[in-house]
Amino acid sequence: MSRASAHQLGFLALAILACAGTADGEPEKAPFALVIHGGAGTIRAEDFTAEREAAYRGALTAALDKGSGLLAGGASSLDVVEAVIREMEDDPLFNAGRGAVFTAAGRNELDASIMDGATTLAGGVAGVTRVRHPISAARAVMERTNHVLLAGAGAERFAEAQGLEMVDPEFFWTESRWQSLERAREKESRETAAQAEPFGTVGAVALDRNGRIAAGTSTGGMTNKKHGRIGDSPIIGAGTYANERCGVSATGHGEYFIRFAVAFDICARLRSGELTLEQAADQVIHGVLGEAGGKGGIIALDDAGTPVLIFNTDGMYRGYRVAEGEPVVAIFKND
């Protein structure tokens, strides 16, 4: 599903339906669309039990249903991106919020960002340890400060002052992520460099009935990351970007996504007018990023609601839903 394929054809049919006028001549409301990811990485069918696979597919479908229902009811893309990501932050299956991976020091340090394509306003938080929903803190930075990015203790004080839900750092602890840290530590003592476990992270891009695009991303970062390390997810232009024509949320090895300003680059290539969104994303993920050794993927939407889901890893938890069409969910490369 990572390249143009059957799902794109299905989407085209839906888009044509969505753009057609109504039978009674009323102008049709703009199509709406939602695309989400739950991280990319070494995600292979043979490593999954049927139950585990079903749990991921169920969680992705539930997130899509929730977001699409809100969009159908006229919610703004910003509200939908925030609501969907909050739900995924609470799900321990994903590396964001509860279920976030651990730093080398055995802590959970969370990063998130959100961007409103219509206004190009944006907000992010980095390295927070007590904010239950980092995506909501990112939105508060965007809407209630003159800044774009707040980090660490300052971000936490701000979130608390805004009345956001604060939790004990223990809230984010899960056994499976702790085991991942133990494995990474063992590996590190055998090899010289730290090797990350499969990437995680959650993201959403929405196009609402008013044609406004928003994008957001939230993560615990990479297992065994150094204390204080900040990845691409809270960095506007790297892990998240949106303008009036395009929205992108990324997942993968953050250092590469920062160096190549991946989310921005995809939207900039689309703006050149010579490429479709799929071609732009393909050039960046398989070309620029892949050639440099960067691993990961993106989800994106253009202003027609075309969903693009591209990655250069074994798999990416992902899904999309266009207008009233069926939700489409996939995990592995050949799903």
Ligand code: ASP
């Ligand atoms: N991009 C995230 C980071 O580098 C990790 C991920 O997507 O899994 O922090």
